[in-house]
Amino acid sequence: MRKQVITLAILSALGAAALAAPVTYTIDPTHTMPRFEYSHFGYSTQLSRFDKVSGKIVLDREAKTGTVDIEIDAKSVDTGYPVFTGHLQDEDFFNTEKYPTITFKSDSVKFKGDKLVAVKGNLTIKGITKPVTLKVSSFKCMPHPMVKKDACGANATTVVKRSDFNMGKYAPYVSDEVTLTIPVEAIAE
Template identity: 35%
Template sequence: MTTAAETKSAVTTWNIDPQHALAEFKVKHMMIANVRGQFSGVTGSLTLDETDITKSKIEATIDATTIDTREPQRDAHLKSADFLDVEKFPTLSFKSTKVTAAGDDELEVEGDLTIHGVTKNVTFKVEGPTAAHKDPWGNTRRGIVATTKISRKDYGLHWNQALETGGILVGEQVTITLEVEFIKAA
């Protein structure tokens, strides 16, 4: 009589630690230099399949009202109907649809990004997930850094102003970077 060895599940769930998660963006201002901003209200989870990373999934939600560019008037304008319209669309979200290994500790994570009520397919270049580490409080953590570029016009963010000397006030291309720590769910 033979018995099959029990196999331990290689699929684990990890929750985003909102205290150690940041969504940043940069966009050209007056065609001269980048303006950077960030959102601090990041939540979500990672379902990690360590046996086959391509079966992993990630979901994230960002509180649009937490936007901070270090300029209160600009922040108020970005929250207005000219841009994010946070009263109608209080969150931004991402839900993965495909994960592809792209090299050592690098992934391409494709999925649906929703901004301003518009959903488009994007691909994030991802570093990680890092190896699991215990923190001083007994939690197990991992981290990622994910980056993509989008056209803000694809999401209905068309507001702009022509400059007297030519050009425009706000660039079209936006670079988005997420730096996230996850805590393993119990």
Template identity: 40%
Template sequence: MKFAAAAFAVAIAAASPVLAQSTAAHASDKVESGQYQVDKSHAKIIFSFNHLGFSTSYGLFSDFDATLTVDSKAVDKSALAVTVNMDGVLTTVPKFDAHLKSPDLFDTAKYPTASFKSTSIEVTGPTSGKISGELTLHGVTKPVVLDATLAGSGIHPMNKKYVAGFNATTKVKRSDFGLAYAVPVVGDEVTLTISAEFVRQ
């Protein structure tokens, strides 16, 4: 046991510089200018809503493309564009996934994608901002504002590419997009929680 404990301690000590370097690699609170593409393996759009007044239901989209243009000297000239594959919705309940894709709700056969295109970006703090844009869902376009924060940026310790990670939240009323099935028994307000890493091209 003593040998195992000593070996574990040595392993932790040896790994510490690597862990410190990894943490330092993405600790910056600034984002460099450039064209970025979302890393789909590290990006999620999670949606949640009230279910019958008893619980909060969750689902997600992980199949989406997004491009980000950053102008660090004129942030208002930066831009974000996102296209979501609506057929990729996942709740871990197959019957519910099928219902979400049906004409009752997303009607993915008729509306296979949703999109968001920024119209303005406002800096509100050292690592926070508001991204205003147009969300097109179920054939309806409405203005939406994302409250965004920079999680970190820097050289990725694995692929050695420059990466910037962001989190964002917003709330929308699904009935505004013609998705009024079971409202108000099932909540109309939907919270979107977004996390994504972007790789500079």
């Protein structure tokens, strides 16, 4: 009887460990569209986006750990107006010829209960790396109804200063503070 209890305890522990295994998710580029907004001379809030993004998210929701690794194609910036899009790709702003990618690599994740609420890490734009905290809202993981795999999605937001990334031209008239929002969906591998 004692041997059966020990065997059952070992099997239970192995089953719990299997449940706590990290899951790797691949970012869905068709449902992940990083965008940024800023004040334009105080007249209006301008909104632009990036059309190409890739990356991986690893989450262990039981252990409340994970990593986020996102790469944004800076050349895919889209303002909705080709002349202005080209202007943002010039040296004064993203300088996409020299710095074609923007990256975010996490240092840590923070959960509140079962919900991911923040991701701390390093944002690199134009070869300059600064620490940022992405505040996470609308976090949800569930089986994806179309692809029949587990999936997670969230909105992550932070505020950065353009001047911190050598992109401060026209500040303060065009706001130095920029809100970066990353609505993300990712599918389990």
